[in-house]
Amino acid sequence: MEAETLALTQQIDFSLFGLFARASLTVKLVMILLILASFWAWSIIVQKTILYKRARWEASRFDRAFWSGEPLDELYDQIGADPSGRAEQVFAAGMTEWRRSHRDDGGLIPNAHARIDRSMDVAIAKAGEGLNKGLPVLATVGSTAPFIGLFGTVWGIMSAFIEIAEAQNTNLAVVAPGIAEALLATGLGLLAAIPAVIFYNKLSADSDRLVAGYEAFADEFSTILSRQLDS
Structure with a gap:
């Protein structure tokens, strides 16, 4: 009986x-x-990894240009009012409002400093929104994929027990395939969820560091403009 069961089991294809x-x-x-959820999560992971690497490079390049001693007006004229880099966008937002705050006689419109700060805050908020776009998908996949896989496992095991009852046979050749099929769903759920959770935490931390860098630059730039206003 055991030899027959072993022979039947060996004939079953247990590949994925x-x-x-x-x-x-x-x-x-x-x-x-x-x-599909796993592919979607990995596409976001790759996209965000490339995006954050480019954002760090752009911020480093702009930081060197900003602290090189070049006049801010000349730097603004070089990068323009709508640059591609996010750090440059924060700077451009502040400089644009700075120039708009000047009257024709060379004086400044009242509350210029507050408007400049708000302009840079809006630019930082937009930059953060762009950096965080797609991360909620990773959180959703990470939190729901195991339960979706568990649902598939429960359904598969239920179907396997129904087949066992109909066949009135509980040997390994009857039980093993149904259980293996059911557990594959749980395995796929974990395969989708684990990378999504790990990279969600990592990418969220990377995004927070980038936004914190933009905020620190905005504070420093605001201090520089404040000195010019006071003088």
């Missing part, structure tokens, strides 16, 4: 594709959903 092909329609849909 074989397990997927034998799964019920509901479990197949769960697996497909988890695979």
Whole structure:
């Protein structure tokens, strides 16, 4: 009996594709959903990794130009009113409002400093929104994928027990395939969730550091403009 069971078990295809092909329609849909979620999460991870690396490079390049001693008006004329770099956008927002705050006679419109600060705050908020775009998807995948996989497992095990009851046979050749198919759904759920959670935490911290850098620059720039206002 054991030899017969072993022979039947060896004839079963336990590869990932074989397990997927034998799964019920509901479990197949769960697996497909988890695979798509995993691809979506990885596309965001790669995109954000490249974006943050470029943002750090742009901020470092602008920081060197800003503290090089070059006059701020000349630096603003070089980068323009709508630069591509986020650090440059914060600077451009402040300089644009600075120039708009000058009257025709060379004086400054009252409350210029407050308006400059608000302009840079808006630019920082837009930069942060762009950096954080897509991160909620990673959080969603990380928090829901294990439960979606668990649903597929529960459904698959239920189907396996129904097949066992109908076959009235509990040997390994009957039980193993159904259980393996069901557990594959949980495995796919964890495969999608673990990288999503890890990179969500990492990318969120990277985004916070970049935004904090923009805020620190805005404070320093505001201090420089404040000195010019006082003089």
